Amino acid sequence: MSEISLGSWLTFGGGVERDQAVGCVTKAFEVGINFIDTANVYSRGKAEEFLGEVLADRPRDSYVLATKLFFPMSERDRGLSREQVFKQIDASLARLRTDHVDLYQCHRYDWETPLEETMQALTEVVRQGKARYLGFSEWPAEKIEEALELPGVEKFVSSQPQYSLLWRGPEREIIPLCAAHGISQIVWSPLAQGVLTGKYEPGRPPPAGSRMTSESMNSFMPDGRYYDDLLERVQELKPIADDLGVTLAQLALAWVLREPNVASAIIGASRPQQVEENAAASGLELDDETLRRIDEILGEVVVYEGASS
DSSP, X not given: OOSEEEEOTTSTTTTSOHHHHHHHHHHHXXXXXXXXXXXXXXXXXXXXXXXXXHTTTSOGGGSEEEEEEOSOSSSSOOSSOHHHHHHHHHHHHHHHTSSOEEEEEESSOOTTSOHHHHHHHHHHHHHTTSEXXXXXXXXXXXXXXXXXXXXXXXXEEEEOOBOOSXXXXXXXXXXHHHHHTXXXXXXXXXXXXXXXXXXXXXXXXOOTTSGGGOTTTOTTOTTSOOOHXXXXXXXXXXXXXXXXXXXXXXXXXXXXXXXXXXXXXXXXXXXXXXXXXXXXXXXXXXXXXXXXXXXXXXXXXXXXXXXXX
């Protein structure tokens, strides 16, 4: 599986013009990205439909395809009950135009459904050949452990947490727990919604057309801006990137990939050029001195505790 993967949250199926979205997928394959991540809830099914169309002519064994379930698809359809697992996998497969996904992920933990019911249903999905492997996103550590201890069910192989230079919460519990049980991380928002690209500058309005200016794509930026202190620290990382001959985005992605338990970092792109730039971060190694300089600059703006929503 490629170290950089292409995501579809907020972009495919509506957030980005179709021609640009097609260009992003095409460029991903050109630069060696073979892992595509989506979810049923992204654009309420339209992201899966888009991928079903653009992947239809590619050999099924030439890419790794992942999707998710949990969030509402209608007033009645949500969660991880047995009924929903069976209903949502079939709906996703139909939209994706395939008979199986390589990875089926629980988008969040369902506190209203017994864990045993969820895991047994997911196990049936795997044994029916509709999914090859199982994963989860943003589950609490105790529920991960409970799932691993259940007898007679398929075990999780992947975790999808938010993880970046600025958001390091998974380092506390999730990464150590997963590493001990052979579960790898496929991380989302490794560029902190574009903040770690350096395009948002302190004291200046966000660039036209950027995610922070979009009502549909700035869900993690509810006030439309970041504190100037954080943006100033990000700008101070530029000399480090320059010394290495890379972009800030490549530096941030390389930092995430330095963690042995991270298998892949999911990027969201609105232009093919972004895909190409981000893919170049794969294989870039950061030495101890570089890591020390990064930590020294970011200091207290880094978040180590808490969980993302």
